Amino acid sequence: MKKSNMIKFSAAALTFLGISATGVKPVKQPAQAASKRIKVISKQSVTVWTNYQKGRHVATHLKKGSSHFVYQTATDSMGNLWYRIGKKEWVMAKYFNQVKSAKKTKVKSKKAVKKARSAASLAASWSAPMGSKARAKAVVSLAKQQVGKAYVKGSKGPNAFDNASLVAYVYKQAAGVNTGSSTKSQVKKGIAVDPSSGFAEGDLLFWGSKNKPYNVAIYVGDGKYVTAAGDQQGVIQASLSTYFWPSRARRVL
Numbered sequence: 001m002k003k004s005n006m007i008k009f010s011a012a013a014l015t016f017l018g019i020s021a022t023g024v025k026p027v028k029q030p031a032q033a034a035s036k037r038i039k040v041i042s043k044q045s046v047t048v049w050t051n052y053q054k055g056r057h058v059a060t061h062l063k064k065g066s067s068h069f070v071y072q073t074a075t076d077s078m079g080n081l082w083y084r085i086g087k088k089e090w091v092m093a094k095y096f097n098q099v100k101s102a103k104k105t106k107v108k109s110k111k112a113v114k115k116a117r118s119a120a121s122l123a124a125s126w127s128a129p130m131g132s133k134a135r136a137k138a139v140v141s142l143a144k145q146q147v148g149k150a151y152v153k154g155s156k157g158p159n160a161f162d163n164a165s166l167v168a169y170v171y172k173q174a175a176g177v178n179t180g181s182s183t184k185s186q187v188k189k190g191i192a193v194d195p196s197s198g199f200a201e202g203d204l205l206f207w208g209s210k211n212k213p214y215n216v217a218i219y220v221g222d223g224k225y226v227t228a229a230g231d232q233q234g235v236i237q238a239s240l241s242t243y244f245w246p247s248r249a250r251r252v253l
Contacts (some may be wrong), residue, residue, distance in 0.1 A: 037094040038083060039067045046095045054080035055090065062091065067099055068232055069150055081154065136202035138174040143218045143226040149235045151228045156181070160247045161235060163216050163228045167204060170218060174225045177252060179204075183216045190252035195245060202253045205246040213247065 006110035038086075042048055045061035052074050056121050061069070072084035077202065081093035143166075157169040164183050171177040179186045193199065199219040208214035217227035228235045240246075 035073075036070050037067055037099040038070055040064050040095060041097050042095040046091055047088045048085075050088045052076050052090045058089065061088070064237065069234070077230045089232070102192050122169040139170055139202040139218065139253065140220045142238065143170045143173040143220055146235045147237050149225060151230050162211045166226075166228045166235060167216050167218060171252065175253060179252060182215045184211065186216055187211065187213055187248065187250060188244045190250045193249040193251050195247070195249050200251065204252060206248045206250070207244070207246055209249065219249075222247055
């Protein structure tokens, strides 16, 4: 084998083993859970790359103020720190600030008082009859309280959800209703609602096939719904649009 070919083969072998031929320290394997949450501070949109070393940018640009979870950190050959915020999605750390959690205090905050009132409301909704506005209001209120939490496939809450587990958690806690833990079971609950006739608070909205939809959301009124949207967005409240209109809906309450 020629000397030049031997050098190329050695470099490739080192790269495959996770060792940079330039002497850069190998990066540890990423943890399964997110390590922290970060927020964009750059005035301009931040480009997302497929990797932190000579990668191609993907069709995503993050706006100022948007927050994301960090699943891995790495340093490139120039000494720049990078964050992995999704599968093959890397961003430069210098455009972000870490989101700090509020310090605990002995004095009851407005949030704690609101949470206590919400718990009392949930307890009352359980005793309310099916079809009553009390149950629907409790479901809507609890669904909105989950906005901002993380999306983790297979997680059942209360700190992270996927789209089906979010529905299951909210309906169980707010109304004592078991919807099942998958979109396949949830799409069979309650009665069918014609998507063209409008929705009521608490209705389940589905996208995809009739028997196995790929996404489910909770309608919260005013043309909006709450759903666990994915790794980057987490649990969000969004507005209905004509190009992303639900394929079907069910009234469970």
